[in-house]
């Protein structure tokens with residue numbers, strides 16, 4: 001990864017540590033792990049939350065065909081949004097970059113009944129108030145198509161925290177299933193958690 005991107009990431013971390021949640025960008029190993037086995041030929045809309053400097057975004061764009069898949073990213077921090085706009089200009093990539101909170105994911109839909117195939121989250125849930133975690137997860141569930149996939153990563157050392165245990169319990173109740181895989185080649189080591197929306201499940205509240 002370019003040194004300037006790492007410097008940019010650290011600069012934003014120093015200004016807003018709790019929003020960013022990690023002092024270093026994710027590794028390419030974590031990017032590969034969070035996107036593994038997604039069949040991009042079948043994905044029309046992929047939404048990424050909290051892309052930061054765009055480590056996962058780069059992988060998403062290079063794994064997908066611009067004629068089939070649109071990548072939409074929701075980033076809260078204005079410095080990262082400027083960086084993403086420079087790095088991934090909309091005239092070169094099939095991308096929509098929006099400055100917003102992930103809980104407002106519905107704002108990124110083209111029509112109110114449009115559905116999303118995959119949500120990839122880098123959000124630092126450890127530092128979120130529970131209400132925002134709940135609003136974000138429920139809104140994600142609502143916009144996902146049947147069979148749609150929600151993936152997030154968590155740092156291994158945060159797993160015992162009550163907030164993270166509560167998040168995992170809520171995901172389990174809502175989606176009814178959780179898959180996970182560990183990624184040691186990241187600082188800090190992480191675990192990817194995947195939930196798949198099964199057809200005909202209840203609405204989120």
Ligand SMILES: C[S@@+](CC[C@H](N)C(=O)[O-])C[C@H]1O[C@@H](n2cnc3c(N)ncnc32)[C@H](O)[C@@H]1O
Pocket residue numbers: 009019020021022024025026027049050051052053054055056074075076077080100101102103122123124
């Ligand atoms: C751990 S960093 C992302 C790291 C990214 N995967 C990378 O490697 O560069 C978390 C990101 O989530 C963003 N963020 C925090 N709260 C958010 C929210 N409610 N909605 C959207 N983005 C948010 C932060 O600004 C930051 O870019």
